[in-house]
Amino acid sequence: MDIFCIDGPVQVSGTIRVNGSKNASLPIMAAGILGAGRSVFKSLPFLSDISVFSELLGQLGCKVGREQNGDFFVDSSSIDNPFGDYDIVRRMRASVCILGPLLARCGRAEVSMPGGCAIGVRPINLHLRGLRELGAEINLKNGYIVAEAPRGLEGKEIFMGGAFGSTVLGTANILMAAVLAKGRTVIESAACEPEIVDLANCLNKMGAKIRGIGSPRLIIEGVQGLEPVEYGVIPDRIEAGTFMVAAAITGGELRIVNCRLNDMMAVVDKLRGAGVSVEPAENGCVVTRDGNVNNSDVNTLPYPGFPTDLQAQFMALLSLAKGNSVIIEKVFPDRFMHVAELNRMSANLRKEGSAVIVSGVDKLIAAPVMASDLRASAALVLAALAAEGTTVINRVYHIDRGYERIEERLNEVGARITRQSI
Numbered sequence: 001m002d003i004f005c006i007d008g009p010v011q012v013s014g015t016i017r018v019n020g021s022k023n024a025s026l027p028i029m030a031a032g033i034l035g036a037g038r039s040v041f042k043s044l045p046f047l048s049d050i051s052v053f054s055e056l057l058g059q060l061g062c063k064v065g066r067e068q069n070g071d072f073f074v075d076s077s078s079i080d081n082p083f084g085d086y087d088i089v090r091r092m093r094a095s096v097c098i099l100g101p102l103l104a105r106c107g108r109a110e111v112s113m114p115g116g117c118a119i120g121v122r123p124i125n126l127h128l129r130g131l132r133e134l135g136a137e138i139n140l141k142n143g144y145i146v147a148e149a150p151r152g153l154e155g156k157e158i159f160m161g162g163a164f165g166s167t168v169l170g171t172a173n174i175l176m177a178a179v180l181a182k183g184r185t186v187i188e189s190a191a192c193e194p195e196i197v198d199l200a201n202c203l204n205k206m207g208a209k210i211r212g213i214g215s216p217r218l219i220i221e222g223v224q225g226l227e228p229v230e231y232g233v234i235p236d237r238i239e240a241g242t243f244m245v246a247a248a249i250t251g252g253e254l255r256i257v258n259c260r261l262n263d264m265m266a267v268v269d270k271l272r273g274a275g276v277s278v279e280p281a282e283n284g285c286v287v288t289r290d291g292n293v294n295n296s297d298v299n300t301l302p303y304p305g306f307p308t309d310l311q312a313q314f315m316a317l318l319s320l321a322k323g324n325s326v327i328i329e330k331v332f333p334d335r336f337m338h339v340a341e342l343n344r345m346s347a348n349l350r351k352e353g354s355a356v357i358v359s360g361v362d363k364l365i366a367a368p369v370m371a372s373d374l375r376a377s378a379a380l381v382l383a384a385l386a387a388e389g390t391t392v393i394n395r396v397y398h399i400d401r402g403y404e405r406i407e408e409r410l411n412e413v414g415a416r417i418t419r420q421s422i
């Protein structure tokens, strides 16, 4: 198991490049199932989540791998085993998004029911309801979802809103099922996240007929079949936001390239409110902070609201603000595993239900801490960059799921992080 030893405080300054989006890549890899043949996806990051998803596609019967230039290919000419094993799904919940495309392509899918995870219970009731609306028969058997549609799926008007708003992977699943359904499907209260826009654009390039992309009302005219595709995924807005906070929390000056500010308006707005300068620059932005961090209140919401995937990182930043802030988690109300760890680093955080009251402190102080999930780990790395002393972060495999070689990339802009195997 690897640990990070992070010496602080440092200022991160220089240029850093954002990789392709993990959360766009995973459903787009699943879309490869729909176009029988060899699809090529560009800019997929080198992450453990991508490797796990590759393994899953391989088990279905796809041939998958990297070209010499790093492009990723999925050859789905033959899918002889529409089965998502518990052993893989328990390692990565996003595996559940093979359900829709498998059902559309094979008329049958058996996929392990995902369990809870460090960020909450995470039900998939909306995924299943949507697929049932399209005519699938779905039964739960020995922890597996057994979905069948031997005569194909039929288009329908489907409402996909739940108690916490829209669902990202639920929308992806229904969208990938609906593209091959007979007739018209309308998905109302669809997720509007840029990753869903990217998936829909990819599907249209494969021959799907999707309108309303980027809006909460997706209209899909079913087609007979899709073609394999060559497609490049969007940059990772959560990685970009994490780097923005790195500049902000350390008072450095970071030029962030391959970053689409238009996808990040809520984040940029909150950073500016906290006293951080974010200036558009060629293919990205420059982020600096000269004065104090201002206190600020943050509510996480589905897109275009402030993303839950940056909540933990912002909490690290606001820990050093002048005054008190309130952070309310409206997407995953239990996503607060980082609170106790940040408090071990001398932050002053108090959890009240799905809110955290952040009383700003003058400085953070290094401590041994434990990574619990991907974004919580990122918050600990950010806090450690600003903290006095050497922070030791255990279980960094969580961070490797979503950030490629983060220590090397941050070290190139002034961080002092060493990875050690213990």
Ligand code: EPU
Residues within 6 Å of the ligand: 023, 024, 026, 094, 121, 122, 123, 124, 125, 126, 127, 128, 162, 163, 164, 165, 166, 167, 168, 169, 170, 308, 309, 331, 332, 333, 374, 375, 402
């Ligand atoms: N929900 C339901 N029923 C469902 C589906 C979701 O009640 O059937 C609830 C969830 O429990 C949650 C809310 O709806 O309260 C939103 O969940 P959503 O389905 O949108 O989350 P997801 O699709 O499982 C993706 C990302 C997450 C990200 C969320 C929210 C991927 C692979 N995962 O998850 O990313 O936090 O959307 O934006 O795209 C991460 O990258 O660290 C990560 C966790």
